[in-house]
Amino acid sequence: MEKRRLRLGMVGGGDGAYIGGIHRFAARLDNHFELVAGAFDVDAARGHRFAAANYIPADRSYADYKTMVETERNRTDKIDVVAICTPNHTHYPIAKAFIEAGFDVICEKPMTTTLEDAIALHELATSSGRFVGVTYTYSGYPMVHEARLRVAAGDIGKVRVIQVEYPLEWMATAIEQQGNQQAAWRTDPKKNGRGGSIGDIGTHAYHLAGFVTGLKLESLSADLATFVEGRSLDDNAHVMLRYEGGARGLLWSSQVAIGNSNGIRLRVFGDKGSLMWFQEQPNELQYTELFGLPVTIKRGRDDMGQDTKSRSRTPPGHPEGYIEAFANLYSGFAEAIMARNDGRSPGASASALPTSYDGLKGVAFVDAVVDSHESGSSKWLTPKFV
Numbered sequence: 001m002e003k004r005r006l007r008l009g010m011v012g013g014g015d016g017a018y019i020g021g022i023h024r025f026a027a028r029l030d031n032h033f034e035l036v037a038g039a040f041d042v043d044a045a046r047g048h049r050f051a052a053a054n055y056i057p058a059d060r061s062y063a064d065y066k067t068m069v070e071t072e073r074n075r076t077d078k079i080d081v082v083a084i085c086t087p088n089h090t091h092y093p094i095a096k097a098f099i100e101a102g103f104d105v106i107c108e109k110p111m112t113t114t115l116e117d118a119i120a121l122h123e124l125a126t127s128s129g130r131f132v133g134v135t136y137t138y139s140g141y142p143m144v145h146e147a148r149l150r151v152a153a154g155d156i157g158k159v160r161v162i163q164v165e166y167p168l169e170w171m172a173t174a175i176e177q178q179g180n181q182q183a184a185w186r187t188d189p190k191k192n193g194r195g196g197s198i199g200d201i202g203t204h205a206y207h208l209a210g211f212v213t214g215l216k217l218e219s220l221s222a223d224l225a226t227f228v229e230g231r232s233l234d235d236n237a238h239v240m241l242r243y244e245g246g247a248r249g250l251l252w253s254s255q256v257a258i259g260n261s262n263g264i265r266l267r268v269f270g271d272k273g274s275l276m277w278f279q280e281q282p283n284e285l286q287y288t289e290l291f292g293l294p295v296t297i298k299r300g301r302d303d304m305g306q307d308t309k310s311r312s313r314t315p316p317g318h319p320e321g322y323i324e325a326f327a328n329l330y331s332g333f334a335e336a337i338m339a340r341n342d343g344r345s346p347g348a349s350a351s352a353l354p355t356s357y358d359g360l361k362g363v364a365f366v367d368a369v370v371d372s373h374e375s376g377s378s379k380w381l382t383p384k385f386v
């Protein structure tokens, strides 16, 4: 493949949308992508205005994703990859259409709203040879990679206990009834899927715990609750987890946890030590050796693993955060795509990337959580894909 930036298209992410903007920042940061086309909004006119304001040529601002697929596939300068930044229920049909037309895909989580669609999408990704990356944001942080490397190196010994939580406060009242766009579709089972907080943010926590420990989930038992009146999906979930090798876990996701802006936090306890990471202080990792004092490991210092260093941009003391973590995923996706196109092995930045199998596992996890809750919380279930 000629040496050039990847041509990126986007579906969703228009005016007033949340995550599309983060994708655009992330795609720009390391200079591997150029945004050239999009169907940015469910409202075509608003999407065209957004495109014009964002330097997208008028002939590449599309009224809908189907027109985008059909037009782009016939261009000589067609997009290489599309970022899907729309509500959950649209991910499957959009991803399927782009993959079938030969495009690579970067898809938001949860990958689909049903397990059936997740299986079909993963199979399509595998059989077509198209790259499908899923944006499990927290696996882009350097210190999360450091935690993963340290668990794998045996620094905390055999993992005994995993505590992972993702508390948010923004849906503590019925904002979906007061015109909040993001809350409106997240509380609609047809658009969000079966799991409320567990699908929206519990999937991040589940991925983070598995990513750092490398452990496979064996079974789970869940208790879901809906605290805000009029909501039909859970806004709080507690899930007990049993991992291979005997480790036990507890996952908490909540959209009603007042005082928490974005409190995703992971604590892993082994028989020789422990590691703790908190997203609101993402440049630090706390490590405690058995009988030792807690030590704060800071991003940017020399004694980090290669996977950590390669995802770190600024010297110690200059904070990095959310945008950089997201950009690490984008750089990994670019490397995976370019390496495949060039017929070479991908470099380090593409290691441990979340792909369609992680997306499938996330949807299977939500399904098992809701099944367990519906069966009275006492039933331990094994997700179909772990």
Ligand code: NAI
Pocket (backbone or CB within 6 Å): 011, 012, 013, 014, 015, 016, 017, 018, 019, 020, 039, 040, 041, 042, 043, 064, 065, 085, 086, 087, 088, 090, 108, 109, 110, 135, 136, 137, 181, 182, 200
């Ligand atoms: P949002 O409601 O802010 O934005 C959705 C956008 O998609 C809007 O611009 C809307 O007009 C557009 N849209 C809807 N249907 C469309 C269609 N058929 N064609 C073209 N555009 C369409 O939603 P938000 O919060 O940005 O979430 C979008 C996705 O990102 C969800 O799947 C969500 O779970 C995920 N997300 C992921 C995060 C992460 O950390 N990775 C964080 C926040 C959201």
